[in-house]
Amino acid sequence: MPENIELSSRKSVFLMAIGLIFAAFLFRLVQLQILYEDVYGEKSKENSIRQIARDPIRGLIYDRNGILIVDNRPSYTVVLMPAEFDTGNVNYLAEILRLEPSAIKEKYVKGMAYNRFTPVKIKRDIDFPTLSVIEENRDRLRGIDYQVESKRYYPTKAKATHLFGYTKEISDQELMEMGNEYKPGDNIGASGLEAAYERYLRGHKGYELITVNAKGQMLGAFNEGKTDIAVKEGNILSLAIDSDLQAFAESSLTNRRGAVVAIDPSDGGILALVSKPDYDLTMFGSVIPRDVWVSLNSDSSTPLFNRATLTRYPPGSTFKMVLAAAAIQEGVISTNWRIQCPGAFRFGTKVFKDHIPHGSTNVVEAIQRSCNVFFYQLMLKTGLEKWNRFGREFGFGSPTGIDILEETAGLLPSEEYFDRVYGKGRWTQGYLVSLGIGQGEVGVSPLQMACYASTIGNKGNYYTPHVVQKIRDKETGQILDIQPGSRQVMFSEETWDVLRQGMYKCVNEPGGTGAAARVRGIVVAGKTGTAENPPHKDHAWFIGFAPMDHPKIAICVLVENAGFGGAIAAPIAGMCIEKYIYRQLIRGIPNREVASVKSIPEEADTSKNE
């Protein structure tokens, strides 16, 4: 060719161009296949592998005797696959499921945004006729299917509504906080043990990995199922609860408002925890119907409220042992110190009443007969500081640390408290007088009271009350033993004797206010209380333990607006003790109005200020 020089220059332009393009493509290849391999690898997996979640079965719950008390039953849940659902069917589906079309639409839109291939739960716990309609219309209702889920079932008579608690569908807020473990539509424990032990009970979801093609058709297990994650059932809880006692205590409060808490004084295990009125957990199924929820919430008797752990009522005379302990232990008085009870106590211009004149009374007799005048005077002698300190020794004024989440600290006033509320120097000793008999600005829960009774019963071991004793991993069989926390209350033998003698005589000797708690063949020690609740009827209290020397049960009974503790609460406590220790009622089926208490001296530790 003639233009040889020019030709070679053009040749080199071409070669350079080829080289440049080669380099550019090579760079791009390195970028895609080496630098961003992870990103594209992940995308390729997302493309072709679909995760199908398998919900775990919630953990079972057994009582202390190995009786299954919380079980599961299958329930049918209607689900919608957003990718396949035809929105033209919304109204038809709403009609079948008796839902609002807008509710279905909302779930559809949410599901579409989350992941269009993840089924959204539309309605839980549908009945069999509804299920049949869906099954018959499968062709028409593309993208609609049902899943078998489990719902809670309670095989025994023990309802334990507030103790077991309920589960509910996870909220968007919780979903954000909980992260990956939960998906929309999952159930989560909302109260009681279900909430407190959620992470043990829920188990772990299983995931099946399915290979799908570009059309989303499932082709079979990915990697022959080797990479699937197996469902892990929830752990099994063994409770300290005695389901017989629980059921019995519940029935003893039928048509009443109140609470029963029974504790094993040897380790703080909760034997029974009852709050009435309650509601039927099975109404909730696996999801709470809105109308049920609204009616429970608006009920003036507050059935959702756990009275056993959340009430803050004045304890009345049941609190007298706190003051007695402070006075004896601190040497304020001796056991021989006596007062004359004329039936009323004048302090300044105020008169604090007693129900009867008790005459000459020492500390043990004052507990036995619930003499108010004795404790008015003793309170002034002992002072707020010691009373408060000993109250705290028995666990008042702070949460007990029970293993359910709903609990109140109560109120145990101190000087700082009065200074804060009334101003420094603006409150007088007169404010204290009624505290001596557990009235006024003091608030306790039945749970705290049961712990208090238990600590007197075992002479100073304050165990953290707990419901769950063991957690068993169903897969590995590993058992986690819950070691109860405990703390020593260091009183002298003399102090314990005073409290215990007083409580013994209260139930077992003439003049005691707690005779209705007697059980044949078992020595019961206890103390009645009647907490003033103007303008309504008084709250009846009883605390006690039995058998006295080696107590197996400590109990607190509270009945709201029922009258005298000795008449109302004491017999319930007695029957519970009997039921627990004998496994049956030897006194026969009781008449709940308890006619026999008529002969017992009435106590009314009211302190009507005049």
Place this chain on the structure above:
Amino acid sequence: MNSWLRENIDYITLLTVLLLLVIGIVSVYSATYDAGASMYFHRQVIWACAGVLIMFSIMLVPFRMLQLLSYPLYGLSVAVLFAVLLVGKVVGGSKSWLGIGGLGLQPSEIVKVTTVLALASYLSQRNINLRRLKHLAVIFGFVLLPVLLIVLQPDMGTAVIYLGMLVIILYWAGASNFLMLTLLAPAVAALATLFGTTAFLIVVLLTLFLLFILRENRLISAFIFSTTVLVGVSVQFIFSKLAPHQQKRIITFLNPDSDPLKAGYNVIQSKIAIGSGGMFGKGFLHGTQTQLNFLPAQWTDFIYCVPSEEFGFIGAFAILFLITVLLVRGVQTASIVKSRYASFVVIGVTAIFAVHTIINIGMSMGVLPVIGVPLPFLSYGGSNLLTNMIMAGLLLNMYTNRKEY
């Protein structure tokens, strides 16, 4: 005889072509393995065998005869192309197939070769001067005639190939920088304007700068400059007048990520396929993107994804390397052959391979817009493969006859 074989066969080209052919067959096998399309594989094998025979036949055709037949072959193929417009089958929305005895043939493929032959024939004449408008018009005519027929079919990809090939051949024929600029500036400006005003302004300024450097006739320079600006502005204007869905199509064409589920789907899946292959790939027949059909009809235009996913960087690089060797070899051959005709044929064929490869691989890797263009020797398709083998045969022929004037 042995020494003849040693001296007169372009082993580099031959070996490269055969290797690419094998990789192509393997890729088509994998791409159609589980897609219920194994007939594609069988056909491809038959075409490959036929292709090898054709390649050697073309190699052995007397050089003079080829040159003499250039115009008649061109005329015949264009006539066939015209026939397609009248009686062709519609496949994939475009009417470019001619049914001949059950086998669909795409005449636009073979016309690429005949156009190269005709151009080479014309350009090899001593008196051709690229500065003469009449000669330029003839050259453009050779290309525009089939392009117009193809665009009517319509087949954008093939048309782009022709224009790319024309630019390269013209440059090889000694077109001045000024001529190249005249050809390229308006096209680049049109494209740039779709990317935004800034890109358009840069192109306009660059054109102005180059025109200034080249110091050609001021009147013509001004004309070229205003043409460039006018084309850019009018494209912008036409774009703004388009219906939103048409605008969207163009935007997706330029940026597939803007519409991941529809038009952009292929490119995204293609990038995933290549990227997830990693260094060593997922293994033959184990590419999930390939085997689960995430790429529609990947045995044709997106074939590059298949070896890239299953053999990883190693596979993807090997293909890139082999094609680069083929192109470099083509440029070398074009510069050593004694005959101007042979030189133009070789450079034309190489240009066609180059433009195909750049558009196809660039598209698969998501750096160029999606234009349906097959990858030489790898993509499934009889007409295309046979045409590629004919072109390979031409390369071999020109090398064999490199000493002929």
